[in-house]
Amino acid sequence: MSEKTIPYYWSSIDWAKLVEDFPPPPYFDAAMARMSDDGLRELQNARFLQRMQDAWRVPFYRERWTAAGMESGDIRSLDDLATIPSFTSEDLKHATENNPPFGDHQNFALDAMSTPLKIQSSGGTSGLPRPTLFDPVAWEVQAIQFARAFVAQGAQVGDILQITLTNSLANTAWCSSTAALHWSGLVPLTTGSGAVTSSVRQLELARSWGTSGWVAFGEYLKILAETAETAGIDLRRDLSTRFIHTYLGVDTDGHLRRLLQDAWGAPVYDNYGTHEVGLIGYECQAQDGLHVNDDTAVLEIVDRETAQPVADGVTGNIVVTSLHRSVPPIIRYDLKDLIRREPRARCGCGARTTKLSGFLGRSDEMVKLRATSVYPRAAQDTVQGDERSTGEFLCVIDNVGAGISARERMTVRVEAKRNVDESALHQDMTGRLKDLFGVKVDVEIVPSGSLAPVTGLGGEGKVKRLLDLR
Numbered sequence: 379m380s381e382k383t384i385p386y387y388w389s390s391i392d393w394a395k396l397v398e399d400f401p402p403p404p405y406f407d408a409a410m411a412r413m414s415d416d417g418l419r420e421l422q423n424a425r426f427l428q429r430m431q432d433a434w435r436v437p438f439y440r441e442r443w444t445a446a447g448m449e450s451g452d453i454r455s456l457d458d459l460a461t462i463p464s465f466t467s468e469d470l471k472h473a474t475e476n477n478p479p480f481g482d483h484q485n486f487a488l489d490a491m492s493t494p495l496k497i498q499s500s501g502g503t504s505g506l507p508r509p510t511l512f513d514p515v516a517w518e519v520q521a522i523q524f525a526r527a528f529v530a531q532g533a534q535v536g537d538i539l540q541i542t543l544t545n546s547l548a549n550t551a552w553c554s555s556t557a558a559l560h561w562s563g564l565v566p567l568t569t570g571s572g573a574v575t576s577s578v579r580q581l582e583l584a585r586s587w588g589t590s591g592w593v594a595f596g597e598y599l600k601i602l603a604e605t606a607e608t609a610g611i612d613l614r615r616d617l618s619t620r621f622i623h624t625y626l627g628v629d630t631d632g633h634l635r636r637l638l639q640d641a642w643g644a645p646v647y648d649n650y651g652t653h654e655v656g657l658i659g660y661e662c663q664a665q666d667g668l669h670v671n672d673d674t675a676v677l678e679i680v681d682r683e684t685a686q687p688v689a690d691g692v693t694g695n696i697v698v699t700s701l702h703r704s705v706p707p708i709i710r711y712d713l714k715d716l717i718r719r720e721p722r723a724r725c726g727c728g729a730r731t732t733k734l735s736g737f738l739g740r741s742d743e744m745v746k747l748r749a750t751s752v753y754p755r756a757a758q759d760t761v762q763g764d765e766r767s768t769g770e771f772l773c774v775i776d777n778v779g780a781g782i783s784a785r786e787r788m789t790v791r792v793e794a795k796r797n798v799d800e801s802a803l804h805q806d807m808t809g810r811l812k813d814l815f816g817v818k819v820d821v822e823i824v825p826s827g828s829l830a831p832v833t834g835l836g837g838e839g840k841v842k843r844l845l846d847l848r
């Protein structure tokens with residue numbers, strides 16, 4: 379028998395305080411509408427200073443900050459935030475490699491084990507995925523963030539929410555089911571991905587059990603729509619879908635959203651989140667930018683090269699400071715995701731929060747092609763806007779030539795539907811991608827379905843759009 383005291387989940391949280399601090403729906407919208415800009419800043423500032431205290435106790439931060447000449451009294455308020463060194467996922471990777479198994483930013487929690495903990499991980503491009511520990515507060519606040527999104531997207535008490543992501547290492551599925559069960563009165567139907575419950579069975583369950591809302595990646599919604607057609611299920615007539623919670627990727631012109639809304643006959647809502655910080659932004663029924671969970675995170679948008687703050691409305695890297703997380707604290711995490719921010723304003727839905735554009739690409743995927751900066755994921759809109767393509771694509775980057783003539787090359791592989799004129803598609807894609815990127819890229823037309831083994835379409839996790847062979 380262990381001599382350690384069991385840290386029970388039920389007694390590990392002051393639930394009344396949690397609900398007061400991080401209002402679940404429907405209270406969040408009203409709280410945010412009531413709060414002045416100064417009031418919000420004050421709330422964020424108080425939470426930020428608590429998180430700074432947590433972080434000074436953590437070797438990862440203490441060592442980095444001390445090396446940069448910081449002392450614990452230097453940071454007096456959020457006004458000083460930009461003077462703190464930021465970090466990236468590479469820094470977390472090194473921290474984990476040097477201090478196994480979970481890194482000196484979070485090993486402390488497992489040593490003490492004074493609270494229940496859960497391990498989730500985010501996809502790494504090589505080696506083991508990056509682990510993150512969650513204590514009950516981090517776990518429940520992330521679920522509250524998702525519950526706010528579902529209700530803003532039209533979820534009603536008693537609705538069945540079909541979650542087509544598997545409860546596995548990644549946390550989106552877990553956040554969704556916890557949000558449904560704990561914080562929004564929805565009935566989670568955890569079918570998992572198509573690899574766990576076949577796409578036909580997913581649709582049959584939705585039809586028989588009356589699914590109202592879906593949590594699914596955009597690519598999987600397309601697969602379900604194709605499956606429905608083959609199986610003789612009419613998505614509009616046979617299902618009772620009222621809302622779809624998804625992640626559209628770079629959908630600047632809205633091609634993917636329109637395609638999905640047409641196929642499903644229901645509104646499709648975009649969201650943006652990260653493994654460590656949770657759901658940062660979500661669309662409401664107004665579909666007019668993503669509401670930020672302003673009480674759980676402070677966002678900075680910085681120039682991708684100079685790291686200096688950019689004005690609202692200008693695209694840059696998002697740098698996140700979590701206001702709720704202690705295990706581990708997250709202070710100025712440069713996610714390398716490109717995004718735009720709009721100032722706090724009253725929305726048609728009644729809430730008053732900061733807003734974000736959708737996800738606009740990853741700055742660390744930038745390719746220099748003949749001195750032009752290219753963000754490969756931006757190809758999504760062009761490819762999905764052409765009906766002759768299945769919408770599936772993969773950008774392959776490699777080096778060609780040697781010595782002084784060495785250069786980087788990008789080839790966009792585009793899937794064609796059956797029986798289309800491939801040479802016309804090739805010509806049009808080449809022209810449109812040149813207009814988009816401002817530089818010519820190679821285009822290769824490939825058969826329908828051929829990219830799935832590389833992109834991971836239909837499997838677990840996010841679809842891969844970039845194959846970097848440099």
Ligand SMILES: [Zn+2]
Nearest residue numbers: 662664725727
């Ligand atoms: Zn709104």
